[in-house]
Amino acid sequence: MSLFSFAKTEFRNLFSKPVTRLYPQEPRIYPERTRGHIENDMNACILCGLCSRKCPTGAIRVDRKEKSWAISRFSCIQCGCCVESCPKKCLSMKQAYTQPGAEKKTDVFTKPEAESKNAS
Ligand code: SF4
Ligand code: SF4
Structure with missing residues (x-):
């Protein structure tokens, strides 16, 4: 009986599409609401620090003096609090995940010169 059920599974698998993907040749298509990583549109950011x-987790650091916004990618837990609280709606959650790495990485973004004069 168990041999028969195994043969059934075997035949079904022979004629059906594989459930796995040929990664990385076939890129992953993320579901619409995937919480991947945070991105900031520095043109719209006013460096308010909210x-x-x-x-x-203290993953974000805002330096008004240096006009920079930094995020520690490996401290971020993708909760989305920052996106919800941003008054300028310049933060967004992009679908792709942060690349794995051997070192903790902090991404620093600086306000473009012309925009920074308007912001302060
Ligand atoms: S809350 Fe928005 S506008 Fe304020 S510093 Fe953060 S990203 Fe910039
Ligand atoms: S998603 Fe959450 S943990 Fe990540 S930076 Fe925003 S508030 Fe911090």
Whole structure:
């Protein structure tokens, strides 16, 4: 009986599409609401620091003096608090995940020169 059920599974698998994907030749298509990684549109950011204060892991650092916004990718838990709290709606959650790495990485973004004069 068990041999018969195995043969059934075997035949079904022979004639059906594989459930796995030929990664990396076939790129992953993420579902619409995937929480991948945070991106900031620095043209719209006013460096108010609200996202940094709301972040539960302290992953975001805002330096008004240096006009920079930084995120520690490996501290971020993709909770989305910063996206919800941003008054300028310049933060967004992009679908692709942060690339794995051997070192903890912090991405630093600086406000474009012309925009930074308007922001302060
Ligand atoms: S809350 Fe928005 S506008 Fe304020 S510093 Fe963060 S990203 Fe910039
Ligand atoms: S998604 Fe959450 S953990 Fe990541 S930076 Fe935003 S508030 Fe912090």
